[in-house]
Amino acid sequence: MALEAPSLSAPSVISRLAPGLVTLASLAGLLALWWITATFADSRVLPTPPQVAAAFWRDAVSGEMEFHLAMTLMRVAAAFVIAMVIGSAIGIALGMNREANRFFDPWLILFLNLPALVVIVLAYIWFGLNEAAAIGAIAVNKIPNVVVTMREGARALDRDLDEMARVYRFSTVKTLRHVVLPQLQPYFAAASRSGISLIWKIALVVELLGRSNGVGFQINLYFQLFDVASILAYTLAFVAVMLIIEFALVQPFEAYSTRWRPKRA
């Protein structure tokens, strides 16, 4: 499988002009697929887009949706920042230091495989039913995953560039910023994207187990009523926020920070 052959200029110009159009087509395709499936399935479990829209509208007008979404986003954002910072630091350190890695590897495997439930319950019981415990529990669940990904990245670091930095007496900060982090960018991107989603999934559990608001709280309520339309309405509201963040913030930033990569096609 050769990487895609460079295409001639015409088509790529079109696609460069209209990336928004492609995204729109993609979303339309998804909607169509869903609509058709739901119509054929004709099940209470897979409501059609209008049913979900109605549920969305109902909770959006009452302001409930916005409130719960805001609470969840706040938790997700806080836990994300904490988990990425701590996880990256530990991951890079372990990836660069064989001895430390050998010692802490079993710990990592343990924390990686602790069920979310255990961490969350312990956090609530020790630190009380408060926001800090909730966010901390989410972060603790995510940190080992970040560590594992960043550690692989640190292990695959280019030795040649590191030697260059040593010879030219780069300071630690300079090496980190200009030599190490750019190499870790793809790992960081992977850890963040799958990270956000994991964090949000854990946030749902955290909210189920001890918060009185948030999307997770609402989704679990609606699950008891088997109101799938409302569950999907909340889910899609969150997905929509993620899509906006992805297309308005993450992708432009990524395009900028990887502009040095030789283009394919």
Added chain:
Amino acid sequence: MALEAPSLSAPSVISRLAPGLVTLASLAGLLALWWITATFADSRVLPTPPQVAAAFWRDAVSGEMEFHLAMTLMRVAAAFVIAMVIGSAIGIALGMNREANRFFDPWLILFLNLPALVVIVLAYIWFGLNEAAAIGAIAVNKIPNVVVTMREGARALDRDLDEMARVYRFSTVKTLRHVVLPQLQPYFAAASRSGISLIWKIALVVELLGRSNGVGFQINLYFQLFDVASILAYTLAFVAVMLIIEFALVQPFEAYSTRWRPKRA
């Protein structure tokens, strides 16, 4: 931060002779930490090692532990294989094909952020309360994460080597096997390690919602009784299996497949 300076031969010989010793020390340290914390906390929520050992022993002797562990491992293994194969294939394809990626990116974000609950419930409703639905639901939860990680890897592929493969007319299979996959090894390692842990966490939810055996089933049973010692006993049994797999299978394999990397230290 220069990568660790090459150390002289003496210490590295020691550590090469006794990696098992380091692991042992590590586990002992972990145990000590736990014991001390539990003793000081003196809480029903964090039982001491002997209490957990007792709970372990009780269920191990009755054969229950082995049965539930086997069921969960079966599900985890099946879902892992499915998720890694499908996820890697999609991820590599998207990473290599800009247009396809642009189109499917929103879909990916959607599936990434679908709550496990939604997927699991839909699977159980559509495909019945059976093993296939359970494993499928776990895999579907994990696939988007694998896709995201492998896609970053495929995006960072070395263009020079790809060109070499094209000039020398490597077949698709040859390119994949000898050029692409070795470059994706760190991404694959990251996706598998954090993957196993995510899969196991989702397996717990799947078993909670609609299976009648497995570690997740047991953990939830004990959670209803607030029997943390038993919960930890099951958790640690699973972690122990993971540790054994890691040290007996994964690490030797990784050491072999990355032996070409210039050594540090």
Added chain:
Amino acid sequence: GEAATLRIGVLKFGTVNWELDAMQRAGLDKQAGLDLSVVPFAGETASAVALQGGGVDMIVSDWLWVSRQRAEGADYTFVPYSTSVGSLMVPETSAVNTLGDLKGKTIGVAGGPLDKNWLLIQALAKKDFGIDLAAANTIVYGAPPLLTEKAREGELDAVLNFWHYAARLEAQGFRTLISGSDAAMKMGASGPVASIGWVFRDRFAKDHPDVIADFLKADAATKQLLATSDAAWETLKPLMKAKNEKTFEILRERYRDGIPQRSPADEQKDTAKLYTILANIGGAKLVGPAPALVKGTYYDGKANGS
């Protein structure tokens, strides 16, 4: 003076929340001199975590759990709240009429293998019909809403579910094969036993004996109101999320059926009996280290408070 605050953790869409909502609407809490703070949760176990973590002062749970926690050193105590627990439901058209007809069927069980009702029903089936339900059928444990849905779809032949799920099924053409309290009575209880109740710490009761007393008074008044006034129910409608009038009515009737009528002392006697039966079936796994109902499980103002 200043009203004392009582924080109660409840399931947002649960029946307890209806009752507390009615109490607050009718101002019964204020009348009793209480400042009630209802903390809603989304999950069954969340309120238990909240009580453990000190996030709330009172929750609703069952005596079995309380006894077990006491045996392990916790100081929880219990006041009966409702006799409605759960029922084994079958479709109206089902050929199953007694437990004896359940053989080779697929049975859904909410609450897991250690669920009290499930153990009692199994014991009863063995006693009356000589069959081992768990061995003679395919048992599917699962989440209550999922099992409800599966029963509706016909994938399950029978489902043992918590009472409001059972009530909703009843509105959709299911009938009760046997309820948990029927099974308990057939196993020797002298009347319907309230197996769920208000749970709080001895410590809290000791520090705030008046708060508990006031609350129980307000609760009795609320139950009285809901038992007699249909109008009071109308205001609860949005909370109950009933799909239709029929569901609403069944939920209301089943709630009223569940209001405990007997004195706590009678209840306690039956509970001790049931506890022994359960300890025999479920073993240490179910009841923990204590072979008999642990003393102090039932709240007794003086004993617990001092």
Added chain:
Amino acid sequence: MPPAGGQNALEVEIRDKVFRGADGVDVRAIADIAFAVEPASFATLIGPSGCGKTTTLRIILGLDSEFSGQLRLPENEPRRIAAVFQEPRLLPWRTVEDNVRLALADDATDRDLSDLFAALGLSEMRGRFPGELSLGLARRAALARAFAIRPSLLVLDEPFVSLDEQTAGRLRNLLTEVWSARPTTALMVTHNLREAVQLSDKIIFLTERPARIRGIHEISTPRAERDTRWRETTLSTVAKRYSGVL
């Protein structure tokens, strides 16, 4: 020995090649280049650093199709192209021997390569990974890969740099051997005029970027008759016409 080198010449005609820089500025690499390499002949490209030589080779190899102009490759079966890139481009996770064998056609993977490795001074390195080689050894491994597949079109981008004179001389002789044993159309980039006159039938001189043809020097003297005297004369003739290349 089967005839190779194809029926027709390699014909290259690049009218324009522009890169779009990451800073948004367009870089015109090639203005106008057209030349042909006769079947089974050896041509060399010489031009200043950064003038567009590698770009030309990439276009010929089919690695870049965003250019105006046209291209005709020698047609012959099996069409095997070998390239020695400006850097070794070995797979770091495969041994030297595996790197070479992977390039072989599927029906030739068992070919005995001992002589080739010996000639390149790589016998001892067959089982090593590229990361363990010196740059010169790695370049030789890349040459081994190109020679091993017995190509019908051989493209070489400065193949003999980073080698000491003795080794380079030996490898040039080896190249001549390989090339004449089984006539192959070859196109080489070099900065070394001596090397060019020793090996080529035709030397194509390029201008500064954007590259144009500065002139083409044909050599008809058979390789066997190219002795030291001949070479010095030729070198000075060429150096006089194309100042700055020696």
Added chain:
Amino acid sequence: MPPAGGQNALEVEIRDKVFRGADGVDVRAIADIAFAVEPASFATLIGPSGCGKTTTLRIILGLDSEFSGQLRLPENEPRRIAAVFQEPRLLPWRTVEDNVRLALADDATDRDLSDLFAALGLSEMRGRFPGELSLGLARRAALARAFAIRPSLLVLDEPFVSLDEQTAGRLRNLLTEVWSARPTTALMVTHNLREAVQLSDKIIFLTERPARIRGIHEISTPRAERDTRWRETTLSTVAKRYSGVL
């Protein structure tokens, strides 16, 4: 102009250097090398491909400490070492200019580099990324980085390969300028004897792997007097003593 080049010579003494190959076989790269480079002088290492030259430089640069022997670096403050590696080793995600500036000491990051870039023919490339450069341009960027920091010890591993003769000649002159403007201890590896005699005060010839000293040739003629005639004579003298190096 502050004196540079340090008080003492660079003294290198490597008694043994063995690599452990991934196949488990030990590779002895260096058997016995000892030489000194006087303060502010220019020395060149010449030896067959794969003999251990790069390994020697890596040891001097402190990148490899698993060897037996000892090392004494010129002591002077600020101790700035510049290295031109055998490959460019630029940060692909930083522009050419940033690559150079990053190497500058913190108090010198604003230094005007226009002249340097102009001399290296890189003016137009300052804002481009390394991936957009030809190999020759990338090597020049690496040279720019080494020259920019005004080092007290300059280590060069085949700095002028992959460059056309004209550019290489210009850069050699530039190197001489940089080096004599601010005397620096320099050690260069090359395969090009002409280059060596033009630039060095001392040429150290190494044997095949495992490397030993084959001989040391001192040059005392001042650089200004090294004309074409002198060079040809010297070349043939050296080539006679050390066969195979020309």
